[in-house]
Structures are given as C-alpha cells and as structure tokens.
Amino acid sequence: MKKKKIITIFFTAVILLCIINLKRQHICINNELAFSNIEALASGENSGYYHCLGTGSLDCPKSLTKVAFIREI
Incomplete structure (x- = not known):
C-alpha cells in the first residue's frame, strides 16, 4: 500500500512538471511571435x-505615381 502511494505521488509530480514546462514553452513562443510582429510594424514598408x-x-513609394512594377534594390 505504501509503495503504491509513493508511485502515485511520483507520477503526479512528473505530470505536473511536464504541464508546467509545456505552458512555459508556449508562453515563450507567443512572446517571440509578438515581438516579431511589433518589429515588423515598427519598421514600416518604405525602408528600402x-x-x-x-x-x-x-x-510607386518614391514618387507616388502609378507604375506597373516595383522592384526593391
């Protein structure tokens, strides 16, 4: 009975640690995506x-005239 209780506590602890780790990784991914979006919005479209x-x-970004093709150099 005591052995069963120890095994149950051990597996519960492992599962909780796995859940905490997955949550932390998910938050990091969302933060990286948010920072990438903020940088893209801050840089603007007319930087080249x-x-x-x-x-x-x-x-045309330079002269604001109507053109057929725009090539970024």
Missing part, C-alpha cells in the same frame, strides 16, 4: 530603395 517601372495601377 525602390525602382519603379512602366505605367500601371501600383503606387
């Missing part, structure tokens, strides 16, 4: 150099 070609329906 562009070469605009042709006449079309796209707005």
Whole structure:
C-alpha cells in the first residue's frame, strides 16, 4: 500500500512538471511571435530603395505615381 502511494505521488509530480514546462514553452513562443510582429510594424514598408517601372495601377513609394512594377534594390 505504501509503495503504491509513493508511485502515485511520483507520477503526479512528473505530470505536473511536464504541464508546467509545456505552458512555459508556449508562453515563450507567443512572446517571440509578438515581438516579431511589433518589429515588423515598427519598421514600416518604405525602408528600402525602390525602382519603379512602366505605367500601371501600383503606387510607386518614391514618387507616388502609378507604375506597373516595383522592384526593391
């Protein structure tokens, strides 16, 4: 009876540690994703150099004219 009680306590402790570890890993993944999103939003879209070609329906980031192609250099 005493042996059964010790084994039950041991397995309960192992399961609790596994759950705590999984929760901690999940929180870290969410934090990394949130920081990546914040950095992407903060950097903006007009941070590079562009070469605009042709006449079309796209707005060139430099001159705000309508172009067919935008190539980032």
